[in-house]
Amino acid sequence: MSLFDTHRPLLDAALAALSDRGHWTPFPELPSPKVYGEHAQAEGQAQVEALLGQDFPLTQPGELGRIAPERSPWGVPLGTRYPECEPQALLTAAQAAEPAWQAIGPRGRVGVLLEALLRIHRQSHAFAHAVMLTTGQGPMMAFQAAGPHSQDRALEAVAVAWQAMSTVPEAARWHKPQGKNPPLVMEKRFEIVGRGVALVIGCATFPTWNTFPGLFAALATGNPVIVKPHPQAILPAALAVRVLREVLAEQGLPPEVVQLAATERPEFTQALATDAAVASIDFTGGRAFGQWLAANARQARLYAELSGVNTVILESTDAYRAMLDNLAFSLCLYSGQMCTTPQNLFVPVSGIATDEGHKRFAELGADLAAAVRKITQHPKVGPVVLGALCAEATLARLDQARAWAEEGRARLLLDTEPLPHPDFPQARTRTPLLLALEAPDETLLRQECFGPISFLVAVPDAEHAAALAERLIRSEGALTLAGYTTDPAFEERLVRLSLRARVALSLNLTHSVYVNQAAAFSDFHGSGGNPAANASYAGLAFVADRFVVVQRRWHVQPEMSATQPAAGA
């Protein structure tokens, strides 16, 4: 049985889930030993530990030497050594691998990818440990985000790609009546052909979750992929590349269909991005390099997730405590280092109506700070939820934000401080910094302050909040918008705002679903319609332009059966 036939039930279930968009996953998000195996966690961790300080087993063309740039936010030594390869050698190898990858067609590719994905799934604990160590995510979050949730997004990308590719029949008989004359008959073939080499540039915080969609979508649609991980989070990408190459090799396919471009040299990344052979780039990261890519890598189609200013609008609530707890958790989770973490929280200056009576702006600020402290000061919960700060630069950003308070541009609602971790004394940690702005200071609100920094912003009224949010999101982008209101008319206003700013809206979240979270097969991550991202995980637009259809046609006699010309590779 082919890999495609073997995994067809999984594909079909994913397609059904996509058309339904209810909750579905084949990859349980709880690391239960009953599901993942009695010793899975220990084995996964041991698998990763065995790679630390060692050469990562990967042989690629053009190797110039080995590099080990990863530094753990937890303060533990890593030191895995990856091959750094000459960009042109990787590109040449990718192009050489392309025809074989195209020749096996959509079925062949989807089979290979689902086989690899299930092997990745079985190594979920290894991925979790690698992501925890490199990104600073807490262990539970690392398991979910790097394991099942990343796998969900990969499967989703494959399923959507399959959906797009399968709208085109492989063959057709074109039979055009000619009145009393015999009909014109042509035989036609339609082949799905990838656009060329795909470059997938990962980020430091979610090295699999933000890499798998582009990686699997590009592969499924017939493109060889070069994965360029962030230098601080190579290991998770390398593990995935290894599994994919293993399955490729087993199937007699060139492993160069998937390659790893580990490097710290900007000129290498730029050379890859701007090469004529590179037809698409997936990029998750900062706006500056995103704009550089848009300006300089114009030969490639860019799928970019950049910075944004995620927004919350508080108008009223009938569940004040639950609202605060929900928001506080969103601010604390992974120390605000999610691309979906709220940054700008707008509140009418007069305060809001709640089930606990009217709450003034200052009161709400104090209550939100208290709700955050309840999490950070909980000895079991705090360190696990916050994790560590991925980048040194976030410390400087926190200092900058505290300086705004000192300068009187903002009022300190909750100061940031290290949160000592019992197991990792060297961990780089900081609790959320919460600043109040007595009026909307757009120079502050327009910039993404990546990390645990948020603004509680007094605005004249709720309508001002909506209008300002719309303007800011349209110009600066946002992946998430949350609204709290008990007023149907204002709810309608929020819906209108979300449609105009093209941003996903979460209304009155008070249970254990957070605005940060987007569940594959149900939630689109990013609309692709505002500056925070030009693509969405995973709609048709994320996959449809990664391939073209190349057709051929020839006459046949009406009475003849088709002669199939040999399929070229």
Add this chain to the structure above:
Amino acid sequence: MSLFDTHRPLLDAALAALSDRGHWTPFPELPSPKVYGEHAQAEGQAQVEALLGQDFPLTQPGELGRIAPERSPWGVPLGTRYPECEPQALLTAAQAAEPAWQAIGPRGRVGVLLEALLRIHRQSHAFAHAVMLTTGQGPMMAFQAAGPHSQDRALEAVAVAWQAMSTVPEAARWHKPQGKNPPLVMEKRFEIVGRGVALVIGCATFPTWNTFPGLFAALATGNPVIVKPHPQAILPAALAVRVLREVLAEQGLPPEVVQLAATERPEFTQALATDAAVASIDFTGGRAFGQWLAANARQARLYAELSGVNTVILESTDAYRAMLDNLAFSLCLYSGQMCTTPQNLFVPVSGIATDEGHKRFAELGADLAAAVRKITQHPKVGPVVLGALCAEATLARLDQARAWAEEGRARLLLDTEPLPHPDFPQARTRTPLLLALEAPDETLLRQECFGPISFLVAVPDAEHAAALAERLIRSEGALTLAGYTTDPAFEERLVRLSLRARVALSLNLTHSVYVNQAAAFSDFHGSGGNPAANASYAGLAFVADRFVVVQRRWHVQPEMSATQPAAGA
């Protein structure tokens, strides 16, 4: 009954045709009075004649005055006066119309568009006459290309857009089990939202066929459209805009969903193209302005069909006369002014094997020239097939090409000459110019020589032809590749070339299907994968990125039914 329900059978038939890709059309291509009505042709022509020298009835914001830039290649007076409008006024009106157009949703929009399309169909003879007069197409070709074939492509675009939009459910109930605890339940809504104002820039030669796909695709997916026709072919676009606005108004929708930007001022077109409100641009035309758009209108997604070097490779044939006749017709049709007309015909220098024995390069050249002359010199067929030269500039291009022969860079196989038309003594006509190149002169072969100019090029052997064609098409683009061979191995080589150069391949065309022709619902026009075009009529990639999905979600209690928040506009 809603317009959508009324036209649902037509939509369903189009969707079925697309999944089958056999021959299908609801719009008969022969202008039979039985189909189109006894007096349809006279009425259609009269409708157009009544507009000549008159103000075109169209009221739009920001009108600065009236312009009448059209000059007929047939030498007859036109003089219809169109409003020239201030770009910002059109953009503002388009944006104001956007929410209402989005609010009626995919069903509402598809209903409006199919109603308009059927009205356009009933005016096929008017469109044919307007296209004939403005473009120089012969009357039969004008009927087919401007009438049913354009309507096919419009319907195809609407159907593919519907296909893409309908992969997303409007609503979902997300029901996540929580072990022994009650499940988490969320209600979700998914709305299709256009990306913003769409600009559709038409060309002079096919003012409806190359405009309708972008126009109807952008509209169907929720975008207001500004149609910017070529100044030489405004009337056909204006007729379509008028019908669309008529249906919009009848449905209580703002007619500014569709606007006409007739202008000769490059700065107006540039202002439209680069405005932040413009989210997509469809452009058919020359490479220079296409590259300008790519470089300067970077806020917009560009769907471009540019120039290319369409190619024929002659290796062998078992139907020599039929091959020559087929090729000759392709070269003559509309005087080579189709984006699909072959330009570079490669032949092994030693000649080719045929059913009439071996044919040397020189012999084949003479025979092809004779086959062209057979068409041009036929008093009934010649003028009808050739039509007139759309642009004055084509005369200069012919002079340039003749100079190459005088300079000895090429050998004249067949000279170009005026072809007097019995009905239009002032028509700008020229028969095809055929040049032989004794070796591939890449500076000639790399440039598109738009119009009736082709090269018969001697190459060392067929493999050289394939390699050279691949290289040229990958760098300069092509919409069509035709191959003639009786050798299965070389056929396989051609298939491989077509896949690598991402160009549609027509094999051994000898009956009355021509390489120039691409039938909607079956043939993709352009692969979108080489420099001749970055998009294809009409695959999913042509529509999928014209809209985004904006979702909203909110908690519901497991036992509660969903409370639908008001749908905003």
